[in-house]
Amino acid sequence: MAFGARAVSVGYDTIALGNDARVGSVSSTDGTNTTYGFADFSTAVGADSRISAPFGTAIGKVATVSAQGGSAIGAYASASGVNGIAFGTDADLNDGSRMGASASGANSIAIGTNAASAGSASTAMGQGASAMSDNSVALGSGSSVQSGAGYAMALGSRSTASAAFSSAVGYSASSSGARSTAVGSLAMSRGADSTAVGRGAISSGGRSSAFGFKAVTPGSFAVALGTEASASGTSATAVGGSASAAFANSTAIGYQAQTTDVNQVTVGGTGSSVRVGDIDASTAAQEGQLYSVTVDNEGTLGRGSALATGQQVASLASNMQAIAAVTDAQFSALQADVDTLSFQLDDLDESTRGGIASAMALGGQMIVPDSTISVSGNVSTYRGEQGFAGTVAARVAPRIYVSGGVAGSTAKNSTGGRVGVALGF
Incomplete structure (x- = not known):
């Protein structure tokens, strides 16, 4: 059925409703050789709406379905992928043209003004959202999964996922490393298999993890946990606000703690103290020979010589007693000499x-x-x-x-x- 000026409906169970609405096509009307393009079981509603494939649905001015099973709902909406769904009204583009939602990938979904789903089985939801890769998801105004980023996900206004299997969640979050994850506004995961969680967090090292406001991990395999914590050394770890581990395999724990060498562990920053919660339990857990603890001018701890055993302590005590006895005798003799000298001085004075x-x-x-x-x-x-x-x-x-x-x-x-x-x- 066709209703409207110049409306055309070609195919079984088709409906074209609106001026110049068309379901199917008629390529020649010279009266002798007429070619028809059937779009069975399709429905077009709206001026200049178009359906050129079976099982299509086009609702809205200039709504267009060009692939089987497609649905385009909204002015200038377009479903060109098989079973694609485009749901969104039109908007003026910079070049003066007009475009609504566009679902050009097979089994894709585009919902929102200028939303576009070009990848197979992709989903774009939100004004200007775009899912350009297969099996990708872009959700939020201006969110984007770029071409070549299969199975990626961008959730949040202006979020961007540009690498395969990556995820960006939050306002302007960005995941550019393969299989990386960025969660939080302005968070960025640049390294492969890296994770950035927190506002402004950046994980640029491969397989690194940054957690906290503006936490950064430039080093590969590094971990930074805390506000503005930084782990720039390979396999370095920084835990605490403004903690910094800049050397390979180093660990900084505590507010403003900083490592100064490779394979180093720093606990606490300038002015901080270190306390063991239950020193008695720690002492009870010790086994075997005991050693002393040494510390240098830089605060680096080390192990000193072995502590004395019970027998050594007893021997030392005996030696000390002998030394004390000798010392007492010496002090007594010295006192006598001093007394004599004092008497002589008194006599000299007189x-x-x-x-x-x-x-x-x-x-x-x-x-x-x-x-x-x-x-x-x-x-x-x-x-x-x-x-x-x-x-x-x-x-x-x-x-x-x-x-x-x-x-x-x-x-x-x-x-x-x-x-x-x-x-x-």
Whole structure:
């Protein structure tokens, strides 16, 4: 049945409804040789809608079905793949043309304005969503599975999967490594078999895994877990906020922990401390010979010499007792020497003060004018010691004098004397 100006319906159980709607085709109408193209069991509804294959359904202005079993619903929708489904209205394209949803892959589904499913068994859902590879899925406005990315999946607005078997989930998430997975807005999985989970997380090393806000794994086989954690060394591991493992086979654990060499394990960053939850349980689990722990200026731990056994400790204790006994005797002898020295110093101090007092007294001799013999007596005191002296001076000839004196003090053994002569010219 055909309803509408210039509507055409060719085939069994077909319906064409709308001006210039066409189901099937008539290639010649000269009255002698007319060729018909049958589109059995198809229905076209809408001005300029077209169906050229059996079992098709076209609903909407210029909706088009060109493959068996296809369905195009919406203005300018197009189903050109076998059993394809295109569901979406039209939109103006940059070149001035108009296009609705397009399902060009066999058994594909395109739902949304300008959605396109070109791969076999592919699905594109959302405005501008595109599934260009076989068995691929693009879900979300502007989501895209690119050509050559079979079995890939892009879920989220502007998400992109460009490698086979890859998955991108989240706003602008991107998976470009084969079999890689990116989950989170702006997450990127670039390395083969890599995983990036978290906003802005990037796994660019092969078989690497980045988990957390802006976590990155440039190194192959690397793992980064935590906000802005980075594992750039091959087989490196960084766990904790801003932790960094930049060397091969190194491990950084804790906030801002950083490795400085290959095969190194760093626990904690600058200013952090390390605590063992149950040191008693750890001690109880130890077996065999025990060793000491050493640490260098860089904080690198090492194993020192073996700790002493019980027998060695007992022997050491015995030696220490012997050493203590010798030391005690030495200290006693030293104390006696110190006491003797102290006594001698006290005696020296007393003698010195007494000597000074004696000298002060002896120096006070006087000569009585116009006398042949003068006798003097003097006393003195100095810092607790008293001095005394007696002197005699005699004139033996004009301008010739002789003198002598004796002095002493309260200090022991401080008595002394002197004699002298004086000449005048």
